[in-house]
Amino acid sequence: MDKLINLTMSYRSDSDIFTPYGYLEQNGYLEQNEVAINYTIPEKSELVAWIVSNWNPSSRRVQFYEELKKYINIHVFGRQHLALDSDQTFSVVSKYKFYLSFENSIHTDYITEKLWKNALVSGSVPVVLGPPREIYERFIPSDSFIHVDDFPSAKQLASYLLELDKNDQKYQGYFKWRSKLRPVGTFSWIVHYCKACVELQNVPSYRTISSLGKWFT
Structure with missing residues (x-):
């Protein structure tokens, strides 16, 4: 795979296109004096x-x-x-x-x-x-x-x-x-494909990754 891959797209945060299995997002924009959302812990048995x-x-x-x-x-x-x-x-x-x-x-x-x-x-x-x-x-x-x-x-x-x-x-x-x-933790792969489309349009110049195996170790 040496010098055959142009961009990386994986779970690794140093990928060109980061595609994690999940992520955290803000519950909503919190004003300075706004009370944070109360989370209800599911009943445990x-x-x-x-x-x-x-x-x-x-x-x-x-x-x-x-x-x-x-x-x-x-x-x-x-x-x-x-x-x-x-x-x-x-x-x-x-x-x-x-x-x-x-x-x-x-x-x-x-x-x-x-x-x-x-x-x-x-x-x-x-x-x-x-x-x-x-x-x-x-x-x-x-x-x-x-x-x-x-x-x-x-x-x-x-x-x-x-x-x-x-x-x-x-x-x-x-x-x-x-x-x-x-x-x-549940979302469509379309989200990741959209990331790839944006990256492909914005990539500054053509390149290849000299050693994909070395990068992944």
Whole structure:
């Protein structure tokens, strides 16, 4: 692929055309003295959920799950697990306090619908396994998620989740950011195609990327 690609269009923020799996937008323009929007946390009756289709026992996320489930109850949906139709994702996940947003690959800026649609749009606090915390914080507030790397072990992560389960005030702190921002995790690819059209019209000159593989590593 060397010297064949003219522009990059991907989930990476340093792409020529940035196409993330989701993003945050303002709830609305807030005047200086205007009261921020009150977000209603969906009613919670369950603790931890995870939707997974690609079950690879040797992957870090499955191995971490196998350790985590020793200390906390987790409901797993998807192939070979509890059945869940795609149109039920919001209604089911919204009942859970926490959602395991575990990526199947670890790459720069690779933050998929597992965070945006499954967790944030559904109103569940994401427990993330993916890029380092500082990368997540480029796209979402630091107090909107829990990163597995913040804990030395799965046991201590489980203890923290159980602590939040018993402390409503501390748990609700993970929703404060929603007074000003809201997640967008479902949109048409037409939005991204429009970005490509604009970029193609405005690109200053013809070029090729000398090494696409080097850029992606």
